[in-house]
Amino acid sequence: MKFFPTLILSLIFSLTAWASQPSIYGKNGVVVAHDLEACQAGIEILKNGGNAVDAAVAVSYALTVTHPQAGNLGGGGFMLIHLADGQKVAIDYREMAPGEAHRDMFLDDSGRVVDQLSVRGGLAVGVPGTVAGMQLALDKYGSMSRKKVMKPAIKLARQGFQISYDLAYSFGWLNKAAEGFNETRRVFCRNGEIYMPGETFKQPDLAKTLKLIQKKGNAGFYEGAVATALVKSSSSYGGMITLADLQNYKPQIRKPVTGNYRGFEVSSMPPPSSGGITLISMLNMLEPMVFDSVGWHSAQHIQILAEVEKRAYADRSVWLGDPDYFSVPQEKLLSKEYARLRMTDYDSLSVTPSDSIYPLNDRDLAGIHLNGHESEETTHFSVIDQWGNAVSVTTTLNWSFGSYVTVEGFGFLLNNEMDDFSAKPGEPNSFGLIGNEANAIEPNKRMLSSMTPTIVSRDGKVVLVLGAPGGSTIITTVLQVINNMIDFGMPVHDAVNVPRFHHQWQPDVIYYGPGAISPDTAVLLKSMGYELTPRYGYGEVNAISRDKIFGGWIGAPDLKTASHGAAY
Numbered sequence: 001m002k003f004f005p006t007l008i009l010s011l012i013f014s015l016t017a018w019a020s021q022p023s024i025y026g027k028n029g030v031v032v033a034h035d036l037e038a039c040q041a042g043i044e045i046l047k048n049g050g051n052a053v054d055a056a057v058a059v060s061y062a063l064t065v066t067h068p069q070a071g072n073l074g075g076g077g078f079m080l081i082h083l084a085d086g087q088k089v090a091i092d093y094r095e096m097a098p099g100e101a102h103r104d105m106f107l108d109d110s111g112r113v114v115d116q117l118s119v120r121g122g123l124a125v126g127v128p129g130t131v132a133g134m135q136l137a138l139d140k141y142g143s144m145s146r147k148k149v150m151k152p153a154i155k156l157a158r159q160g161f162q163i164s165y166d167l168a169y170s171f172g173w174l175n176k177a178a179e180g181f182n183e184t185r186r187v188f189c190r191n192g193e194i195y196m197p198g199e200t201f202k203q204p205d206l207a208k209t210l211k212l213i214q215k216k217g218n219a220g221f222y223e224g225a226v227a228t229a230l231v232k233s234s235s236s237y238g239g240m241i242t243l244a245d246l247q248n249y250k251p252q253i254r255k256p257v258t259g260n261y262r263g264f265e266v267s268s269m270p271p272p273s274s275g276g277i278t279l280i281s282m283l284n285m286l287e288p289m290v291f292d293s294v295g296w297h298s299a300q301h302i303q304i305l306a307e308v309e310k311r312a313y314a315d316r317s318v319w320l321g322d323p324d325y326f327s328v329p330q331e332k333l334l335s336k337e338y339a340r341l342r343m344t345d346y347d348s349l350s351v352t353p354s355d356s357i358y359p360l361n362d363r364d365l366a367g368i369h370l371n372g373h374e375s376e377e378t379t380h381f382s383v384i385d386q387w388g389n390a391v392s393v394t395t396t397l398n399w400s401f402g403s404y405v406t407v408e409g410f411g412f413l414l415n416n417e418m419d420d421f422s423a424k425p426g427e428p429n430s431f432g433l434i435g436n437e438a439n440a441i442e443p444n445k446r447m448l449s450s451m452t453p454t455i456v457s458r459d460g461k462v463v464l465v466l467g468a469p470g471g472s473t474i475i476t477t478v479l480q481v482i483n484n485m486i487d488f489g490m491p492v493h494d495a496v497n498v499p500r501f502h503h504q505w506q507p508d509v510i511y512y513g514p515g516a517i518s519p520d521t522a523v524l525l526k527s528m529g530y531e532l533t534p535r536y537g538y539g540e541v542n543a544i545s546r547d548k549i550f551g552g553w554i555g556a557p558d559l560k561t562a563s564h565g566a567a568y
């Protein structure tokens with residue numbers, strides 16, 4: 001009998017000799033994140049006895065250094081934690097509107113949205129939450145000192161690291177785009193003398209800021225020299241953040257939203273993210289569908305997902321916002337019965353036009369047509385430790401390099417998250433997403449997000465940790481990875497790396513990445529009445545999945561965007 005497991009293994013090996021194989025496997029711990037240095041920072045903490053939360057804080061600070069497009073001190077994010085004892089918790093360190101913000105702040109005298117005002121410069125900046133969020137995570141769920149977990153980031157900022165192709169490319173692009181933002185061009189673009197891939201990038205100003213935070217905690221950022229400089233830099237570009245706003249910033253501990261999909265438990269981010277509710281509502285709509293005879297990315301598959309996505313995004317436009325300011329009908333949106341009712345007009349042979357899909361109880365939004373566009377920088381990372389604690393983090397400045405305002409002398413960028421509010425009810429934001437009263441600007445309110453850090457478990461045990469950047473496409477990206485794995489039996493590294501598509505209700509278009517829809521399938525979909533638009537940029541999923549063969553964990557970075565993982 002003792003040969004039996006060996007036999008099974010050799011059978012598995014012979015059957016899968018040419019199957020795709022993962023490149024990252026760890027028995028004890030895995031970190032998957034945009035940059036290798038950030039993954040290594042996390043693994044160093046895990047190897048030294050830290051837990052997944054300690055490692056996540058280390059990775060977040062390291063990404064501030066290595067991935068300034070999205071890793072941040074001047075932004076915010078969400079951390080979803082699933083502890084080995086089954087406890088689940090969400091930490092919300094989303095930015096808040098400044099105390100002087102008001103609902104019409106991005107409108108001109110005739111009530112029109114002023115182009116770019118919510119996107120670049122000081123008014124675009126929400127009060128940053130990352131430093132306070134990391135502190136809360138560490139205090140409540142970590143086991144190491146701030147001194148230890150911040151050490152790798154400080155070393156990276158001081159000693160520098162090798163600039164990747166991806167970073168050099170982004171810096172080159174920033175050099176042109178950030179004209180007039182002199183401090184940004186000084187710090188990240190050497191005043192126009194562009195960095196080449198392979199050069200060493202040192203950030204002494206950022207090292208000083210990190211050191212201050214390491215020493216003083218929240219007071220090192222929300223008070224004192226950093227706070228004063230932050231207010232000054234924001235206001236020199238027309239911003240309204242005050243010292244009081246910084247001192248009042250509070251991260252929140254929230255209860256994750258949970259759902260069930262074919263026996264798997266899915267936990268994700270509650271409002272002020274729209275991610276968790278929209279994801280679970282889409283999974284609920286998908287559950288009655290039988291995928292056994294549906295070909296992957298066939299017209300039938302794409303139609304099912306597109307129709308589900310349209311309905312969930314229509315509801316998102318009206319019913320989701322900061323729960324401290326707006327009563328979100330969470331229970332209803334998450335119920336299987338509501339999902340069933342939502343799909344009663346689904347017809348597998350025809351398109352339901354978006355103009356005939358109304359948000360729940362609201363018919364006023366029909367007929368709005370949008371031109372969405374996309375920036376590509378938020379970042380997601382996943383961590384698992386030797387005890388089975390899992391952490392899923394999505395963090396951002398919103399667009400790549402945020403508002404372009406760098407805090408003078410302190411080496412970090414400020415976000416442009418104010419654009420995630422609905423500047424005017426019914427008008428699209430820069431992701432083409434429509435918002436309404438639920439997401440109108442109010443002082444100290446959190447802007448609605450699509451970030452969807454998610455953890456899937458079975459019988460209380462974590463099986464998958466995932467999330468992605470990509471603005472409005474984040475939620476459908478996470479949905480597709482789960483659909484690929486659970487309904488199409490893909491291993492995690494395939495589920496993450498195959499191409500993706502996206503529908504967000506308005507505009508009434510299926511966007512698709514390279515290779516996501518074959519020419520024959522496109523003909524079929526068009527003959528049904530779907531409009532198809534090719535598009536790059538479908539997030540960077542950084543996932544970890546439990547390994548069924550050896551136990552332990554498989555790391556699955558998104559190779560389309562040269563992401564990384566490390567394990568031990």
Ligand code: DON
Pocket residue numbers: 375376377378396397398399400417420448449450451469470471472474
């Ligand atoms: O919170 C949100 O939904 C957006 N600020 C995320 C922005 C984003 O993902 C940008 N690009 N990848």
